[in-house]
Amino acid sequence: MHELSICQAMLTQVEEIAQREHASQVTRILIRIGPLSGVVPELLQQAFTIARAGSVAASAELETELQSIRVRCQQCGAECDAETNRLICCECGDFRTQLISGDELLLASVELTREPEEEGTGDD
Amino acid sequence: MCDTCGCNITDGNRHLIEEGGKHAHTDDGSVAVEVLQNLLNANDHQAAHNREHFDRHQLLTINLMSSPGSGKTRLLETTIDTIKKRYRMGVIEGDLETENDAQRIRQKGVEAVQITTGTACHLDAHMIHHALHQMNLDELDILFIENVGNLVCPASFDLGQHLNITLLSVTEGDDKPAKYPVIFRAADHVLITKSDLLVMLDDFNTEKAEQAVRHLAVEAPVTLISAKNGEGFETWLTWLDEQVQKQAERRAKGETTNPKLQTEGIHMHAQDTR
Ligand SMILES: Nc1nc2c(ncn2[C@@H]2O[C@H](COP(=O)(O)OP(=O)(O)OP(=O)(O)O)[C@@H](O)[C@H]2O)c(=O)[nH]1
Ligand SMILES: [Mg+2]
Ligand SMILES: [Zn+2]
Ligand SMILES: [Zn+2]
Numbered sequence: 001m002h003e004l005s006i007c008q009a010m011l012t013q014v015e016e017i018a019q020r021e022h023a024s025q026v027t028r029i030l031i032r033i034g035p036l037s038g039v040v041p042e043l044l045q046q047a048f049t050i051a052r053a054g055s056v057a058a059s060a061e062l063e064t065e066l067q068s069i070r071v072r073c074q075q076c077g078a079e080c081d082a083e084t085n086r087l088i089c090c091e092c093g094d095f096r097t098q099l100i101s102g103d104e105l106l107l108a109s110v111e112l113t114r115e116p117e118e119e120g121t122g123d124d
Numbered sequence: 125m126c127d128t129c130g131c132n133i134t135d136g137n138r139h140l141i142e143e144g145g146k147h148a149h150t151d152d153g154s155v156a157v158e159v160l161q162n163l164l165n166a167n168d169h170q171a172a173h174n175r176e177h178f179d180r181h182q183l184l185t186i187n188l189m190s191s192p193g194s195g196k197t198r199l200l201e202t203t204i205d206t207i208k209k210r211y212r213m214g215v216i217e218g219d220l221e222t223e224n225d226a227q228r229i230r231q232k233g234v235e236a237v238q239i240t241t242g243t244a245c246h247l248d249a250h251m252i253h254h255a256l257h258q259m260n261l262d263e264l265d266i267l268f269i270e271n272v273g274n275l276v277c278p279a280s281f282d283l284g285q286h287l288n289i290t291l292l293s294v295t296e297g298d299d300k301p302a303k304y305p306v307i308f309r310a311a312d313h314v315l316i317t318k319s320d321l322l323v324m325l326d327d328f329n330t331e332k333a334e335q336a337v338r339h340l341a342v343e344a345p346v347t348l349i350s351a352k353n354g355e356g357f358e359t360w361l362t363w364l365d366e367q368v369q370k371q372a373e374r375r376a377k378g379e380t381t382n383p384k385l386q387t388e389g390i391h392m393h394a395q396d397t398r
Contacts, residue, residue: 002246002277010163017157027154031163038280038306071341085302087309087341095338103306105163105280111156 003043006105007051014110018056023112026057030109034067034102035084041066069102167281170249174256174284179380181261184371185269187283187383189307190291191300192273195317195351197225199291200268202351204232207361211265211368216255218247218272225270235259246277249284265368275300279307287312287367288383294318294328301336309340310383313347313363320350 010031018026033039041064048062069082073089074097080090082102088095162168178185188196197217204213215236217225226238237255239247252269261267269285271278290311292300295318301308308314314337322328334346345363349356374380 002244002280005244005246005248006163006280009166013159013161013163013165017159021155021157023155028156036306036309038276084305085336086339087305088339095341096343097341099341107159107161107163109156109158109160111154113154 003039003047004051006039007044007047010107011051011055011057013107014057014060015055017110018112021112022115023056024115025113026060026110027113028061028063028111029057029107030063030065030111032065032067032104032106032108034104035069036099036103037105039105065108067101067104070100071097071102072100073097164281167249170253171282171284174249174252175286175380175382176284177253177256177261178267178284178286179375181264182372182375183261183264183267184287184368185267185283185285186287186289186367187269187271187278187285188289188291189271189275189278189310190273190293190317191275191296194273194291194293194296196270196273196291197228198351199315199317199349200270201228201232202354202357203361203364204229204234206357207364208233212263213266213268214259214261214264216247216252216259216267216269218251218270220245220272241272245272245274246281247271247283248281252283266364275304275307279310282383285383286371286381289313289315291315291317292333294321294325294330297327298329298333299336301333301340305340308337309342311337311342311344312383313345313360314342315356315360316346316348318350318352319348319355320352 010029014026014029033041033044044064045062052058052060069084069087070079071082071087071089072079073092073094075094076089076092078089078091079100082090087097087099089097188199190196200215213234215226215229215234217229217236217238218241219225219238220241222240223238226236229236237258239251239255241247241251247269269283288310290308292314294316316330316333330348337346347356347359349360
């Protein structure tokens with residue numbers, strides 16, 4: 001499944017961040033996934049346990065935050081919660097809505113341990 | 125490359141970065157780095173570059189997605205036969221294993237590059253880029269990309285195409301748009317294929333299928349089509365003509381377009397790299 005490719009892409013980004021931050025180890029990765037991203041969190045978790053081996057995130061935890069689906073009606077302007085296969089307006093019933101959240105596939109934050117000699121002082 | 129360009133920030137998630145600083149120290153002494161970038165950043169960037177290639181060569185690129193056997197190659201064969209005199213076409217074929225589809229296209233006198241993905245169930249922007257370098261884009265008006273037969277994975281990967289076609293054959297059932305919303309939401313045109321078989325099926329309701337597509341907030345045309353008896357081809361080819369025309373108009377103004385699956389954030393990014 002494509003979750004493995006997505007995991008590998010994610011780990012590439014995590015490696016870059018770890019290097020930039022002079023981190024020796026990544027302890028936690030937080031991602032935000034919308035139900036309409038096409039990615040199944042459980043499958044991503046499974047893929048992660050395979051993909052993380054040998055990487056800087058080898059012992060990291062992957063946490064996924066599922067985002068909710070929200071649409072804005074282009075006819076009446078209402079904003080509604082919606083379901084994956086029912087994205088119509090909850091007020092007027094029109095199908096011409098715009099997705100305002102629910103399809104994200106985002107790396108949100110990475111927790112890491114700095115290398116000891118770096119004297120990890122956040123200077124920003 | 126450009127993790128500060130804001131290319132993944134949309135109305136829906138903007139608040140997430142506006143609250144709080146970039147670094148936060150946790151109790152146990154480790155550091156949390158706020159990132160907020162698309163997991164498929166690298167693919168999206170490659171896709172944007174592919175799109176620049178297409179635009180520079182003034183061609184229209186269309187990605188075809190469906191489950192295995194819904195009729196993607198057959199649609200291309202019939203389309204090529206009908207409009208070969210009008211347009212110069214090329215095809216990139218994605219398949220897990222064989223060269224069969226590319227050979228079918230070549231038999232129609234059209235250049236086809238086969239990408240065999242092995243275990244990967246979708247094409248990605250890097251594979252397309254590689255294939256592009258085996259083609260002479262200057263000699264094309266339309267480039268079709270036939271994605272790997274799969275109703276799930278291809279929808280997540282932008283290839284740099286301008287438009288997406290999602291095919292649903294009548295033998296698959298009218299509930300598929302509701303079961304696979306991501307790929308149908310990505311469609312700029314939904315083709316319900318093998319309409320000649322409808323007479324033999326008593327449980328495929330075309331209106332229900334279209335309704336299920338509308339429920340996904342998709343305004344794209346839904347066309348019933350048969351590569352066997354030609355039904356719907358007039359509508360499909362008229363639409364294609366319009367799209368070629370629109371692409372020419374966009375290019376005259378130095379603009380481009382992204383397929384439906386790309387969210388607002390990518391549009392923002394397309395602007396900032398120009
Ligand atoms: N009756 C009928 N059969 C069709 C039609 N279109 C395609 N087929 C048949 O359906 C089968 C699969 O068609 P293809 O064009 O190979 O499907 P595909 O989507 O390219 O398949 P993959 O590349 O393997 O995913 C073939 O036997 C086609 O002849 C149609 O309009 N009517
Ligand atoms: Mg095929
Ligand atoms: Zn409304
Ligand atoms: Zn960017």
